[in-house]
Amino acid sequence: MINRRDLIKHLSTFPLIGGFLGQSGLEPASFVAKLPVRNLAKELGIRTFINAAGTYTMMTGSLMQDEVVETIQGAAKDFMMLDEVQTKVGEKIAALTHAEAAVVTAGCFSALTLGLAGVLTGMDQKKVEALPHLEGTGMKSEVIIQKGHNIGYSHALTNTGCKIIQVETLEELEKAINEKTAMLWFLNIQSDKGQVMHEKFVEIGKKNGIPTMIDMAADVPPVENLWKFNDMGFDLVCVSGGKAMRGPQSAGILMGKKHLIDAARLSMPPRGSTIGRGMKVNKEEILGMYVALDNFVKMDHKKEWKTWEDRINHIANAAKSVNGVTTNVTVPELGNHTPTLKVSWDPAKVSIAVKVLQENLRKGNPSIEIMPAENNSLTITAWMLKSGEEKIVASRLKEELSKAVV
Numbered sequence: 001m002i003n004r005r006d007l008i009k010h011l012s013t014f015p016l017i018g019g020f021l022g023q024s025g026l027e028p029a030s031f032v033a034k035l036p037v038r039n040l041a042k043e044l045g046i047r048t049f050i051n052a053a054g055t056y057t058m059m060t061g062s063l064m065q066d067e068v069v070e071t072i073q074g075a076a077k078d079f080m081m082l083d084e085v086q087t088k089v090g091e092k093i094a095a096l097t098h099a100e101a102a103v104v105t106a107g108c109f110s111a112l113t114l115g116l117a118g119v120l121t122g123m124d125q126k127k128v129e130a131l132p133h134l135e136g137t138g139m140k141s142e143v144i145i146q147k148g149h150n151i152g153y154s155h156a157l158t159n160t161g162c163k164i165i166q167v168e169t170l171e172e173l174e175k176a177i178n179e180k181t182a183m184l185w186f187l188n189i190q191s192d193k194g195q196v197m198h199e200k201f202v203e204i205g206k207k208n209g210i211p212t213m214i215d216m217a218a219d220v221p222p223v224e225n226l227w228k229f230n231d232m233g234f235d236l237v238c239v240s241g242g243k244a245m246r247g248p249q250s251a252g253i254l255m256g257k258k259h260l261i262d263a264a265r266l267s268m269p270p271r272g273s274t275i276g277r278g279m280k281v282n283k284e285e286i287l288g289m290y291v292a293l294d295n296f297v298k299m300d301h302k303k304e305w306k307t308w309e310d311r312i313n314h315i316a317n318a319a320k321s322v323n324g325v326t327t328n329v330t331v332p333e334l335g336n337h338t339p340t341l342k343v344s345w346d347p348a349k350v351s352i353a354v355k356v357l358q359e360n361l362r363k364g365n366p367s368i369e370i371m372p373a374e375n376n377s378l379t380i381t382a383w384m385l386k387s388g389e390e391k392i393v394a395s396r397l398k399e400e401l402s403k404a405v406v
Helices: 004-011 040-044 066-075 082-097 108-121 125-130 170-176 188-193 198-208 225-232 258-265 283-298 301-320 354-363 389-403
Strands: 101-105 142-146 163-167 181-187 212-215 236-240 252-256 325-330 340-345 377-381
Touching: 066 283, 082 101, 082 225, 082 252, 082 258, 082 283, 101 108, 101 258, 101 283, 108 125, 108 181, 108 212, 108 236, 108 252, 108 258, 142 170, 163 170, 170 198, 181 188, 181 198, 188 212, 198 212, 198 225, 225 236, 252 258, 301 325, 301 340, 301 377, 301 389, 354 377, 354 389
Parallel strands: 142 163, 142 181, 181 212, 212 236
Antiparallel strands: 101 252, 236 252, 325 340, 340 377
16 A cells, blocks of 8 residues: 555656655645634434445445545645646556556446447447437447346446346357347346356347447456457446445446547536536546555455454354344355355244344444345445444444343
């Protein structure tokens, strides 16, 4: 993890932001009045909580690291040209992820829409301005996806005006390809729900000259996934920035072939008259996303994993000390690939509904968020916990379960 001094040195290689940390117009600290920091959550009555659930958007994703916040604050002190920031940062991100090019987007969902827009329009400005109206433009209009992958996120693709064509078998996939086919789309978190796996999917795309895109929004860790799918040959790769990487929650990354990234940027701000005009990413988020990614790639992932395991085990030991309670730790293969604790109880010995337990933890002080599972069970993750919060979660969980012992 880089410190502030290294960060300044690292970013000084960017011609456009050599002084972005506020060198221009910065007054000596002795002349700056120190104002108390407002606690807006308290002031506005917004509940804060210990996040033992995960990187859910409804829970505002993850918490940015200090270096990311400092980058955002520093970048706010200078004007920059938005395209130049995207270009310079994109070059750094592409190098880290083995991609030809990259751009920071307004989340992964935005990356899906913009990536497909680039596929449809190429560098034709008239086509860019025509989206999402495809009829009579000469643009293709269909995206093929496997039925098991169609769980809602494909709406980002229909935002371009394209129609979704669902297939199940390899034979159906090959038969569905025609002159209207714009792209083949793969949802990694559902890869076990489809019959055609990654490599074959890419192979079919290349054989037919059709771009392939993969949505891997929540599929880091492992860190290697950041370049795995670029190396595999997907033309476009989309990922969320505000989950494990702990970048801005509203940021994501679109990476892949340079000609497609260049085309996608035509539908992005600062340009208007495009379907992506509302998907604005400010300079602070772009730079913050880069620092978050750089930190994530360079961090000691084995050490981080051990920390998560220790926290999970501490909570598990407390929970299973209650008569009638059992625990199990698993690691999901797809999405949110971290140690995940499942706590279950025998209703004949512990009489409490999981929804009631969830609400009791939520209404406690401090408030704690967990995720209910089926029947009498819940799940807990540790990767969003701050140091020491595992002790609070363990104590409160044991307390609520013990009170329900029959």
